[in-house]
Amino acid sequence: MTRTPTSPPQKDTAPARPAARPQRDLFYLDSPLTSEIRGERSLMAFPFFALSKTAWMKPLTYQHANVAIEVRPSAKGVATIYDKEIVLYIASLMAGKIERSEEVGQDFIFTAHDLFSVTGANHSARSYQRLSEALERLQGTQIKTNIEAGGEGEEGFFSWLSEARLHYSKTRSGERRLKAVKVRLCDWLHRAILRDKQVLAYAAAYFQLGPVERRIYEVACATAEEGRLEIDLATFRLQVGYQNPLANFRAAMKAIAQADAIPDYQVALVEDAEAEEPAEGRGRGRRAPSAKVIITARPKALSEPSGEDANHLEA
Structure with missing residues (x-):
């Protein structure tokens, strides 16, 4: 009895789907911060931020000895001393990268949860709203100074952050969940930290x-x-x-x-x-x-x- 040969089972030629990664891994996070909070010396020595919890809408100027600073508000006001917490956090992430001999660019990605944990802010909806407002002021405030950074001077105005974005995901119910904060640090401060290396540690009690x-x-x-x-x-x-x-x-x-x-x-x-x-x-x-x-x-x-x-x- 002759048997008719059967064809081998066909394999699925569709491309395999990559294994799903946790949402946190979709961003190459620079946080959490593993070292102490640090800041650049010029930002500590001179008044670049408004001493206010509410919107400060007037320009700020400083002229003494051979140092000149002019700060112009955005539609949301001048960046405040509380908004500065974000700049300190970014500077600390950058300093940590330098010490670990890692590549240091101007883009940083971190979670609001990690930022709040360091600065002592609560994790309420209001804190997330304040974060959004602070990022807007940091990006909108215009600064002009004759203080050189990294051996270079600048003419004209710059902002603390040339880019600031909040990345969200949505739950099945349509609720937005903040995944990460992405910012780009200005050239002036990036040069100051990277080249001048004048970075000082902050006491933990500073935020109180x-x-x-x-x-x-x-x-x-x-x-x-x-x-x-x-x-x-x-x-x-x-x-x-x-x-x-x-x-x-x-x-x-x-x-x-x-x-x-x-x-x-x-x-x-x-x-x-x-x-x-x-x-x-x-x-x-x-x-x-x-x-x-x-x-x-x-x-x-x-x-x-x-x-x-x-x-x-x-x-």
């Missing part, structure tokens, strides 16, 4: 400070030589970026010195009753006594490792 206290801490870290800074009150007001009258700043400094809550530093306001300083907007009325601010580094605890306050990146 108010706006003025944050600036006092930053100025102290960036400018206190051998752990001490002595400066007249009027000049210090300019460097902090305090926009209200000098009399208000004097009252604020008295309260801050009394509270003694600046991390790593002690602040004193010393007034000279014999010397007088101009009273803003008072005409020929009584002038306030001259005053100076003295900031000294707190003695390091015996349990703390020794080392310089400035953490310079290795070349």
Whole structure:
């Protein structure tokens, strides 16, 4: 009996589908941050951000010695000291990459969850809304300065972020879930961190400070030589970026010195009753006594490792 040969079973020639990856892996995340928060020295020393929790719609200017800064608001206002938290987070991610000898570009991708965990923000819907508004201000604020970065100067204005995007996914119910934040850091700050390597560590308690206290801490870290800074009150007001009258700043400094809550530093306001300083907007009325601010580094605890306050990146 002859058997008719049968054809071999046909194989499925359709291309195989790649194995599904978790949504988190769709982005090559630069977060979470595994090192401490750090910032670039010039951004600590000088007033680039508004000391406000609400929208600040007026331009900011700083002109002292040989440093000039002009900051113009967007339709949403000037980037604030709280928006600066995002810049610090990006700078810290970048510093970590440099230390690990990784390729360092200007694009960074991170999750809001990781950012909030570092800065101490809650993970509420309002925090995500604030994040969106902060990114818009960082991208829209225009900055012009004669401070050189990476051995190069710039003419004209730049923004902290040349690109800022929030990437969402949707659940079956149609709810949006934020997956990642993608930003592109401006050339000026990228050069400063990459080439100048003037990067300083921040105390973890920085994020619990108010706006003025944050600036006092930053100025102290960036400018206190051998752990001490002595400066007249009027000049210090300019460097902090305090926009209200000098009399208000004097009252604020008295309260801050009394509270003694600046991390790593002690602040004193010393007034000279014999010397007088101009009273803003008072005409020929009584002038306030001259005053100076003295900031000294707190003695390091015996349990703390020794080392310089400035953490310079290795070349």
